[in-house]
Amino acid sequence: MSGEFNKKDLERRMEGALSTLQSEFGGLRTGRASASLLDPVTVEAYGATMPLNQVGTVSVPEPRMLAVQVWDRGMVSAVDKAIRNAGLGLNPMPDGTLIRIPIPELNEERRRELTKVAAKYAEQARIAVRNVRRDGMDTLKRLEKDGEIGQDEHKRLADEVQSLTDRTIGKIDESLAHKEKEIMQV
Template identity: 45%
Template sequence: MATIEELLTTNEEKMKKTISYLREDLAGLRAGRATPALLNKITVDYYGTPTPINQVANIGVPEPRMIVITPWEKTMIKAISKAIMTSDLGLNPNTDGSVIRLNLPQLTEERRKELVKTANKRTEEARVSIRNMRRDIIDGIKKAEKAKEITEDDSKDGQDKAQKLTDKMMKEIDKVIEAKEKEIMEV
């Protein structure tokens, strides 16, 4: 049976990974500024294998509202353009035969509110994941107490530590979503 400290340490790492994933996920939400992270989730068919765009092309941001994609192979231009058009980014790629340009239009107030809702939905999924991890810790502690491996006091102490860890991670998530909301709502 894992000790209370092992349970806490293992789950703390999982919680940190959840927050890290949330940060990456939210980076892919368009907030009015061009960033290569917008294309992180888009894959393109590269010789029969779904491959992230950044592994088949250079991605640059020459202007605040423009992304330039330079495929390593000219034959990839159509596939990359198609992948961008079918994505949920709502962008239309412009091609001149050797590079793809993505112009990011100014976000409307309505679109900004939609993006904030999407960000909050993804954030809530992360919160649920962390609460599930807290439940796993507490279940492990209760099983150890029931099996007489730890005392009632140790069980109570471990559950308090699990709650404190969860509260700390929830504050971190709040900081992440607060920063993203601010970024999206800036005009």
């Protein structure tokens, strides 16, 4: 087997997509305030896009309230806008350099919105996994074309990549089903 094809690397990258999904799901809170709720938020700051936690400190002063202490007064409106546009259904209230974010009660409509966001995150994870699969398959085609592996080995390795892909996508679907159930639970 050639050193060019690294199944462990493909596995690591697919698992990476899964763990990213799980941390995104961690941010989808079910009506309780959690600092990780703002993890997916990115802010246009200083000519770059950066995570919210690089422009301010996120805290949970009350069970249904988040607060962001923005370090640079000039960044308050950018942070406010980033939170509003993150698709989390939050309505920040700036007060000087402190932004208070009340966590809305989860009504039926809000729960449906959250399940849609969860489904979107899961789809992004599936796409990431399929891109890793495509990289692996392209590498195998190239190795066969260059004569480094034979047709049989190409087929065997391609089957392994496909089975790894199916397993990982199965885990993604399982995580999504679990998250949806958690969100819809009243």
